Amino acid sequence: MNRTARLYALVEELRAAAPRSLTVGALAARFEVSTRTVQRDLQALMETGVPVRTTPGRGGGWSIDPDMTLPPIHFTPEEASALAAALAAADASTPYAGAVRTAAQKIAAAMTGPASAAAQELAARIVTLPSPSDTTVRTAVERALTTNTVLRLSYTDAAGNDSDRVVEPAGLLTADGRWYLIAWCRTRQAGRGFRLDRITAAAPTTEQAHPHDLTELLRGSAAAGAMQPTTLAPLTPRLEKPKAPLR
Template sequence: MNRTARLYGLVEELRAAAPRPVTVAALAARFEVSARTVQRDLQALMETGVPVRTTPGRGGGWSIDPQMTLPPIHFTADEASALAAALAAADTSTPYAGAARTAAQKIAASMTGPASAAAQKLAARIVALPSPTDSTVRAAVEQALTANTVLRLSYIDAAGRQSDRAVEPAGLLTADGRWYLIAWCRMRQAGRGFRLDRITAAAPTTEQAQPHDLTDLLRGSAAARAVQPTTLASL
């Protein structure tokens, strides 16, 4: 068994036993490798963000939080290649670009043989040019969306006017090569679309935002002609 297959096997062994911990000795016996190899593999999983943890002492061992991981998903070679290529196209200014890159690495690691080589060749033929979105702005938008908190931002509109606003994020829209934050603007008391590359500064707060329906806000927004559609499909 190669290391990639063993890493996935370790995750599934821990998932099957959860929430009970499993000792390194038991895992070593299961995969017919040394305890040192298992320890190194588990440390590698932890460093890549897999929610494994160790509990010291008698009755302790390694365990995983099953609610924080997905069960195995069996992609076809074409599906895996398409995902790897799409994730590779996410440039550094794309929202959640960091997570996209690590997801692409995990997909590539899960593939073997001709399928893996085909996906890597396809991804290498895709080039994404970064847009001028500030990384701190992108990170603040991501945090506010994930935590559903109010976002304070400075924005320059199409006429060059700058304003400071508090907004309640509802989602993201991509159109014509641009990314927009769709949010309820407290200053305008209406839904608005904010082009990410026109946000000059942004800072999330700890204040919880009110829930807003993304489709309703899109229909009330001028972002990327979103006022017109009668039906809207999410990505």
């Protein structure tokens, strides 16, 4: 059994035992490897975000939260190849690029059979030219969006003019391979779009931002016709239909 297969099998072994924990010795015997190998594998799972945890002392061992893991996913080879291509497009300048890598590892561990082989075969034939990226800026933008907090940034516009802004993030716009932060600009008292690669500095704050409707901020701009990508529709919360009144 190669390491990738063993990592996946470790997750499934811990899932099957949950909420009970398993000792390193028991896992080593199960997979016929050394305890040191199992320790390295479990550490690798933790570093990629898999919710495994250890309990020290007598009766302790390793366990996993089954609600936070993926069961085997039955992708078709075409679906798996599409995922490989989409993940490859998420370069270092893409928002949440770091999380994309760990998510890809989890998805890969959950794929089996022909789908896994198809994704691996296509992944081996995709290359990219790395683009420069300020991870400090990207991380600050990600944090502001995730926590809905005010962001202070320095920006250089298309004409080369520099300015400092205080903004309340509303969302992200992607167009022609570029990413834009759409926000309410307190400095201009209006909705504005900031191209991520033109943000020269960004500092997060702890101040809570006011909620802003993304569509309203885009109204009247060149991006007024922007729509949600159809591929993201399954991730969008569905609003319940109002119940008919009782008669």
